[in-house]
Amino acid sequence: MSAAGSTVRAEVLLGTLGSALLGAGGWGSGALPRGVPDGVWGRPGAPLLCVGVAVSYAGLVLLIAAWWRLGRRVADGTAGGWRPLRRALWCWVLPLVPGPLLGSSDAYSYLAQGALAGRGRDVYALGPAALGGPLAANVPGIWHDTPAPYGPLSVAAARAVVAVTGEHHVVAAALGLRLLAVAGLALLVWALRRLAEAAGSGAAGALWAGALNPLVLLHLVGGAHNEALMLGLMAAGLLAFRRGRRCVGTVVLTAAVLVKAPAVVALLCAAAVSVAGRDGGWRRVRRAAGIAVVAATALVAGVAGCGQGWGWLWTLRTPAEVHTLLSLSTDAGHLLGWAAQGLGWGTAAGAMTAARLAGLLVGLGAVGYWVRCAPRAGAERATGMALLVLVAAAPVAQPWYALWAVVPLAAVSWRRLAGRGARAAVVGLTLVVMPSGQGPTWVSGPAAVVGGAVALAAVLRWASKARPAPVPAAVVPRAAATTRR
Numbered sequence: 001m002s003a004a005g006s007t008v009r010a011e012v013l014l015g016t017l018g019s020a021l022l023g024a025g026g027w028g029s030g031a032l033p034r035g036v037p038d039g040v041w042g043r044p045g046a047p048l049l050c051v052g053v054a055v056s057y058a059g060l061v062l063l064i065a066a067w068w069r070l071g072r073r074v075a076d077g078t079a080g081g082w083r084p085l086r087r088a089l090w091c092w093v094l095p096l097v098p099g100p101l102l103g104s105s106d107a108y109s110y111l112a113q114g115a116l117a118g119r120g121r122d123v124y125a126l127g128p129a130a131l132g133g134p135l136a137a138n139v140p141g142i143w144h145d146t147p148a149p150y151g152p153l154s155v156a157a158a159r160a161v162v163a164v165t166g167e168h169h170v171v172a173a174a175l176g177l178r179l180l181a182v183a184g185l186a187l188l189v190w191a192l193r194r195l196a197e198a199a200g201s202g203a204a205g206a207l208w209a210g211a212l213n214p215l216v217l218l219h220l221v222g223g224a225h226n227e228a229l230m231l232g233l234m235a236a237g238l239l240a241f242r243r244g245r246r247c248v249g250t251v252v253l254t255a256a257v258l259v260k261a262p263a264v265v266a267l268l269c270a271a272a273v274s275v276a277g278r279d280g281g282w283r284r285v286r287r288a289a290g291i292a293v294v295a296a297t298a299l300v301a302g303v304a305g306c307g308q309g310w311g312w313l314w315t316l317r318t319p320a321e322v323h324t325l326l327s328l329s330t331d332a333g334h335l336l337g338w339a340a341q342g343l344g345w346g347t348a349a350g351a352m353t354a355a356r357l358a359g360l361l362v363g364l365g366a367v368g369y370w371v372r373c374a375p376r377a378g379a380e381r382a383t384g385m386a387l388l389v390l391v392a393a394a395p396v397a398q399p400w401y402a403l404w405a406v407v408p409l410a411a412v413s414w415r416r417l418a419g420r421g422a423r424a425a426v427v428g429l430t431l432v433v434m435p436s437g438q439g440p441t442w443v444s445g446p447a448a449v450v451g452g453a454v455a456l457a458a459v460l461r462w463a464s465k466a467r468p469a470p471v472p473a474a475v476v477p478r479a480a481a482t483t484r485r
Contacts, residue, residue: 008073014062015088018058018059022056022096026102031108034137049443050443054450061455067208071423089211097179102222103218103222103400107224108139118159127143127146134167149312151258154259178221181224193206206410219403227260227400250291265386328392363392
């Protein structure tokens with residue numbers, strides 16, 4: 001490692017240790033599949049579960065501490081640039097690759113939907129229960145009868161993985177999805193660097209905020225979420241637009257939409273920037289029409305190529321059927337419902353519907369506002385701000401949804417994400433989800449606290465020893481003292 005890179009060696013090693021502990025703890029506490037022999041992601045008993053949770057949370061705390069310290073190195077210019085951070089990223093990613101799923105069981109839903117599609121069934125009309133077998137058995141009960149809310153390209157990718165591994169090899173299929181997520185992350189890293197260089201915001205900072213982020217490691221890599229592919233395509237599409245390649249950018253961003261619909265915000269913002277200018281009105285109309293035609297053609301071709309039809313447009317509301325604590329509008333709906341019932345002003349269901357509708361309207365209004373502001377703010381910043389409000393106000397939200405906004409913002413304004421408030425938000429969103437993706441219990445909760453506390457104490461002790469001691473005035477060289485006078 002070069003002299004510049006050696007300045008972050010301690011942080012890289014600390015994060016690698018944290019990632020290794022997180023991956024190892026997942027064998028006892030992750031989103032483990034049913035019907036798998038012990039020792040191959042098998043489900044543990046209570047003692048191993050407690051140990052796994054404690055080890056996982058110790059790893060998370062070490063990983064967060066390394067990321068936090070590395071952010072300070074990047075901000076003060078002592079991190080050594082892009083290459084040491086890229087090395088850190090892959091050192092932190094690789095220990096998570098062979099382990100069980102972390103933070104969520106959603107990947108089992110992806111696989112079940114891919115298997116259904118491989119049988120020629122309509123995943124936008126049927127739930128995983130129609131599949132049967134080990135893949136469907138691992139889908140959380142709330143999703144057994146719900147159709148896929150994801151785009152046809154996401155379903156096609158899962159179908160390809162299942163075609164290679166087979167429907168009865170759950171572990172191999174989950175690892176296939178993780179490799180696909182890592183490929184999406186690699187595309188994201190490639191595009192982030194070039195976006196940041198084009199914007200003049202600093203490639204190292206963009207990588208720290210947008211790819212080394214603990215949410216990326218825990219959920220996009222550990223959880224094998226399809227956001228990795230969506231965000232990789234979204235960043236690549238924004239880069240193509242910034243380089244003036246409107247046609248390529250439109251096709252790539254449309255592909256991101258075919259993975260997950262929120263990427264349409266990036267397409268709208270990039271198109272708004274491309275259309276704006278001092279040219280005559282007719283030229284602007286021609287550019288807008290050209291982008292619309294290319295997007296429509298790519299959309300139709302993509303849907304036809306994936307072979308899943310257009311049902312996904314009607315199943316986008318499927319996730320909203322579940323209550324998550326991170327949904328501000330849904331939480332407000334619960335509070336209003338209790339108040340309405342207690343005061344006799346209406347029903348809880350009516351209050352919930354009104355609150356969720358209000359949140360949705362706020363989010364859509366923010367999208368419209370930032371699309372209009374995109375020519376002045378820039379496509380990346382407008383995309384990030386619009387998606388930030390959309391996620392905050394949406395009827396349903398998950399911790400990794402924050403990455404929809406973080407990634408485009410990291411490319412152009414990573415220093416805002418380096419503020420204490422933003423970093424604290426990332427830490428909170430990282431720690432709020434158990435490695436299994438389920439809520440804490442009387443067993444797992446205390447184990448997580450103990451593991452995290454032990455790791456935090458170790459980090460604080462190490463940091464205090466690593467801090468250089470002040471130099472006494474008596475040993476200051478005489479020449480330096482003379483210079484000060």
